[in-house]
Amino acid sequence: MDSNLAAGLAMGLGAIGPGIGLGIAVSKAMEALGRNPEASGAIFVPYVLGIALAEAIGIYALVVSLLLIFVQP
């Protein structure tokens, strides 16, 4: 019971930061695309990498909550 609550809190709170970060990354990428549509090829790879690195933080939260649910302390 307690660890289920902890798992929910870990995932929910842990998703806030990556969510904000992903929003900033996508909005800046779209802004750059709107200003300079020809640069889409140059933007794409750093964009995907940045998205992946921001998302990794959310995945850490997922891992913690999975550990809380499946590996009982």
Place this chain on the structure above:
Amino acid sequence: MPEGESGGGLIHVSIKAEELFRIGPLSVTNSMVGAVLASLVLLVAAWYFRRRATLVPARVQSLIELPIEWMANIVSGSTSQWRRYVSLVIGLFLMILVANWIGLLPGVGTVGTNVTHGEETELVPWIRPASADLNFTLGLALVTFVVFVFWGVRTNGVGGYLKELVGEPRYMAPLMFPIHLISELSRLISLSMRLFGNVFAGEVLLGTMIALVPLLVPAVFLGLEAIFGFVQALVFALLTMTYITMSIAEHAGAGHGDHGEHPAQPDQPPHEQAPNEPASVHA
């Protein structure tokens, strides 16, 4: 673990791959079946299209060549030695892509045998998408890790690689060496955990949605998961490429991090691009 099982009221979630049968000491799990299936798909496709390949591609062949050319195009922009690791990057991409998409096929994860544990009966599926098992993703991440450490040692030498770990102001070494070491090892963890977490969470999401609303709604998430499967395969391949590029590029600065990279990087692209740019302007 009674509380872990209590989540299985709606759907059954198993974080580790279930064992199907044993061959001697080797236990064959359902994710191994998924991995072998993905390899077979790639092998058969490679054999078939290698046999029928023509110089001027026909319709199906150009469809197959499209993602490979696209990836090779991206990788060729990284370093001048790209030809030596392009096959690894494309191989990782195709393997993870097929392994992810196998999980979306009907029958995968739903067709299996019922196994009774005491009172509870649970379904053990015959096939589980390979990337929803941490062993598979950790194995791929280990390959990447060995390759980029190998490239770092190869271009800088063992001493240069260790110097890179110690960092720039030598007196900070007691503090910086553990940090650099952990950041190297955390690449291994974040690479494997990202792929596993995404695919496993996708499977759980699909299962929950099918259990809640069996009609139409899962189709939307199925499309979403197809996109995620592609993006995660791309991310894994591109991160592999970036780590290799970083361990090669650090060589250009002769062991110095910041001072070397900045003169070296503007140096190289003008040499390569200078003949190209006027040509494209004239054309």
